[in-house]
Amino acid sequence: MPTLVHMRTTVDLSEDLIQQAKLRAARRRVTVSAVIEDALRASFARDVAAAQNIVKLTTDPGGRGVRPGVNLDDNASVRDLMDGLE
Template sequence: MRTTIRLEDHLLREAKAQAARAGRSLNEFIEDAVRAAVRTDGTPAPAPPPLPVFRGGRGLRPGVDLDSNAALLDLMDDHLR
């Protein structure tokens, strides 16, 4: 099955490098990572880091459109750079 995923640039570079060092394709590398994350041997996958919570009465930042997933993803991508 084909799908599209978004990865941070540095994460993708490291995944490609590790896959190349192991003589494997990036696809195989990512499949193994997903398998490890969803394993059913009773060992829980590591918990994600807590999400920061911001308080204040200023409302949404300018340019934030909660009705557009694509616009939100673009803003988050810009924030990570």
């Protein structure tokens, strides 16, 4: 198991967020630091999961492929097309 290194740092948080963290820490009987660490780990895990979320694109049932002029390798133009800008 790797050695854990703890660092002290200062972070400015809103008063209501600190109060929520303190309440959660008290309910769970852990430190506020543990609550903040858990929240950061959960946030990072969501980012990783979102990055791994791959969407499979299917063509129309007739097998004709994508609409003429649509380049699936150009995200900006696909977004524009979906937003009705093209």
